[in-house]
Amino acid sequence: MQQNYTPKELESAAQQHWEKRQAFKAGETSDKPKYYCLSMFPYPSGKLHMGHVRNYTIGDVLARYHRMKGFNVMQPMGWDAFGLPAENAAMANNVPPAAWTYANIDYMRKQLQSLGLAVDWSREVTTCTPEYYRWEQWLFTRLFEKGLIYKKTSTVNWDPVDHTVLANEQVIDGRGWRSGALVEKREIPMYFFRITQYADELLTDLDQLGGWPEQVKTMQRNWIGKSYGCDIEFPYDTTSIGKTGTLKVYTTRPDTLMGATYVAVAAEHPLATQAAADNEKLAEFIAECKRGGTAEADMATMEKKGLHTGLFVTHPLTGDKLPVWVANYVLMGYGEGAVMAVPAHDERDFEFAQKYKLTIRQSIAVKDQTFSDSAWQEWYGDKEHGFCVNSGKYDGLAFQQAFDAIAGDLAAKNLGEKKVQFRLRDWGISRQRYWGCPIPIIHCATCGDVPVPDDQLPVVLPENVTITGAGSPLAKMPEFYECACPKCGGKAKRETDTMDTFVESSWYYARYASPDCKTGLVDERARYWLPVDQYIGGIEHAILHLLYARFFNKLMRDVGVFGDKAKESGKFNEPFTNLLTQGMVIAPTFYRELEGGKKQWINPADVDVETDAKGRPLGAKLRADGKEVIIGGTEKMSKSKNNGVDPQAIIDQYGADTARVFMMFASPPEQSLEWSDSGVEGGFRFLKRVWKAAQEHLEQGALAAYSGGELSTAAKALRLQLHQTIQKIDDDYGRRKTFNTAIAAIMELLNALAKFDEQTPAARAVAQEVLEAMTLLISPIAPHISQAIWSELRPGSDLLDQAFPRVDAAALVQDEIELVIQVNGKLRGNLRVAKDTDKATLEQLALTHEAVQKLLAGGTAKKVIVVPGRLINVVI
């Protein structure tokens, strides 16, 4: 065996070997149970970043571990290739989005391959290819025909200078990122997926997802937000409004209806428009409401403003006249675009009523609490302990009683009814962008919206275009949009909007099962591989991506993509059986202040940090000029803060195994991870020590691993530790998915092996056993070095064919154990006893222990607590 660890040669040899063996090509004919291991596919942004390395190493560890545990493993990879950054790059560098994207994919594929992932590359999927998106378009037409897709208007961010729709990300402080113009809200027609039709199923099926983190399920439950409430209609006050009609609102608190003192409508509401016609001040206010972006975070944090319309509606039960206000916090797209206000029992209404001196009328009381309209108190909104007051015949009723009574009376008057509602809104998927999947609809003046027939799919996105950032490119291309109506053959216009890129990522996991299928979205191979057994990706996708993917799985099931009996089988209700959400990778930031307060961000790789004797940072200097830079916070790696670390440098210098070991060792997958170069060297050092241990052992030649016979105490202890480690790591990989603790345990085992220097044949057999097991245990994390060491430990055999090490129960037997002695819960001493010592003896041993005697000082113990196998606590 070669003396030094040379990752470069050994890694490329291992990768060539795997390639030659087609080791990770997955088939559907195995007699082993299948294990579909999926990591969220990357957006091809240009280069791999540390978050990718982390994500894909986690997936690879799980894939390789399950292979050793006897599963037929499939781990695919692909590209989430449509999206905004390609258009931005096109504008910045004058490259067509397609060319930019494909070049990035080629580079990043090489990077991923150099990491040595056990990926079946024959299943690679790229979402921006017609072969992929044609099935997305096919599914769209089916859903359109089933009425699961419909058209309505929706609000977007409009840049009045560039005449273009902006993403929320492109709106900075209310202005367009390129033009600097004040952004406006604009209503435009869009296609929507009727996800609300599946809201109940999406909610209840969360209970079946035992392999999902509780926090993700909680977030999805809250997002779906099922509520039980009432639609209530407020009849128009005909004197002020000038016609009859009703204003409909939805509320979850009909029990507080007697405390309603005004109603508020959105700026776009018909009543607001009517009132503004002869009211300049109101028209101005409505215009003001329309300024700014559409992001919910902005809506929720902005100052609440309103204006009286001069119109009134009547209270459905009391007949009182209630003023109609326009308020900036009421949004047209949500619910009815109108709300009833109960300032006494809703915090937002309370704040608003105080500001505009509107009536606050208490209608709920809680025992022993006094109401005051000068300051909001938590109990005002209490549904559990409240009862009605100042509510006439409803006085004294508790929440549910009042809810039922008021809903009943409203129903009798035909002015309201109980209603279950969801916070979840239908999913608007139209984007006025170029680099996305074309929506397969043709607009015909006589036939209306006609889906593109199957034989005309795919609607291919033209790839040679110039992106200007002003308006939608496709809308300026007659050669794209001019077409004939598939129904009547008349002149028609093709839809020029593209789909939200979340659509591609909602079904790619299914396509991996049959990536080359030309007859459908998937074929029968999907019924073998789905659902995904393990899904791994960033926590930032907890809601949107994961909810949409769950929704799409149900859509595909109901359209029959998984066969006629997909629904009855129950197998295809959910796409991802187990979910692991990884934390972000963060890094320190460095900067210099430029003139005008602008910051120039400097990459950590170009900075030398000085530390004091204890390693605390004192200052940092730019290597290029030796001058000071300012140390900023430690933040998520990003282009804007220039604190991204390119994994390629680490792979080039230390090898993929070191990069993988460091990544896995640095923190458990779910936590955020701070980057540090010194940690990388630690990983490298560890692998060198592993190599050295094997190399030194093999100088005397390989031999059969220990299988029985007399051993010294030290050899027995080493075997005990080995088998404890196997047990622990099996649990770490399989159940806990904490790879940092697995590596730590292997390091401890290596330390123990290094100290073990017996040279008898039996001892060498134990060392062989330890080395073989250690190589297998570390192999999911560091597969290349393990491949090389294994071929030396067991010439003629391949690590890829080995099973995970088995625990030898006999090695785990211990005669003596160590117990801790506490006095009042504080550690005072240790005790070594035979394993089966009874409780009474243990109590006696503790009480007579020197340290306990000293503290007892002749007195008696109040109580002795014995925790078997752990400790004895003497209470005095």
Next chain:
RNA sequence: GCCGGGAUGGCGGAAUUGGUAGACGCGCUGGACUCAAAAUCCAGUAUCUGCGAGGAUGUGGGGGUUCGAGUCCCCCUCCCGGCACCA
């Protein structure tokens, strides 16, 4: 603002079911090897106090439950993720 997380030595983290806080690694200090350096190896390393044995304190802050709390409960601070057109 709302929803979901997080906070443990100089640093990353460990402590899996309420039972020895700081495993493992980084960094640092001292030593060995070397003409020297790198690499490697050995020893030490939470804080305060003490010559030492030891003692006291200690898991973001405040309170509580318990024989015993990093872990459970209540309140607070700060940080991170998401908020429907970044992916």
